[in-house]
Amino acid sequence: GQNIDQPTEMTATEGAIVQINCTYQTSGFNGLFWYQQHAGEAPTFLSYNVLDGLEEKGRFSSFLSRSKGYSYLLLKELQMKDSASYLCAVVDSNYQLIWGAGTKLIIKP
Amino acid sequence: NAGVTQTPKFRVLKTGQSMTLLCAQDMNHEYMYWYRQDPGMGLRLIHYSVGEGTTAKGEVPDGYNVSRLKKQNFLLGLESAAPSQTSVYFCASTNGQGASDEQFFGPGTRLTVL
Numbered sequence: 001g002q003n004i005d006q007p008t009e010m011t012a013t014e015g016a017i018v019q020i021n022c023t024y025q026t027s028g029f030n031g032l033f034w035y036q037q038h039a040g041e042a043p044t045f046l047s048y049n050v051l052d053g054l055e056e057k058g059r060f061s062s063f064l065s066r067s068k069g070y071s072y073l074l075l076k077e078l079q080m081k082d083s084a085s086y087l088c089a090v091v092d093s094n095y096q097l098i099w100g101a102g103t104k105l106i107i108k109p
Numbered sequence: 110n111a112g113v114t115q116t117p118k119f120r121v122l123k124t125g126q127s128m129t130l131l132c133a134q135d136m137n138h139e140y141m142y143w144y145r146q147d148p149g150m151g152l153r154l155i156h157y158s159v160g161e162g163t164t165a166k167g168e169v170p171d172g173y174n175v176s177r178l179k180k181q182n183f184l185l186g187l188e189s190a191a192p193s194q195t196s197v198y199f200c201a202s203t204n205g206q207g208a209s210d211e212q213f214f215g216p217g218t219r220l221t222v223l
Binding site: 033043087101 | 154167
């Protein structure tokens, strides 16, 4: 079967750094997405990784290790507006997206 | 550009009633998708379309039907609603099947079946 695992919830402090992990077991791999979803809203694209290594985009970075079936999203200089759920999704061999249940990130002042 | 829009935003149905959810996109995207999102679970694909006039089943298609008569519209139908179909439904679109093509989502429809 196909499986994406993420922590259910994380708490961090404004101004700090947080790392959200995602591990996956899928039939094939054609890349991994991270999306952000604020409560009651639609998911929005954050990043896409297909090669091993770190991709940096402003305060957000995403890392991928294909051999370990592992990715993380790193958020720096946390702001209150970063309170949201973060969804990890893998593109499988049929080019379908397999979604994790998401990690709810709570930012405290 | 409005992007991806969905109607209605909210709906309450009684068991056995039918309804149609409408998704429209103005980005000239070929691919369109219907997902449902339930607490504690990832987005699950119901049906999808790779172009006008085509549809295909996703992971959880039972109890739903779809149509893509026009490129910009993708309709999701519930013929006889059941409480298990209480969920938030998202429509999404993308330009192609390239693995790196991000999906653009509509604002969602919150459906309750009593």
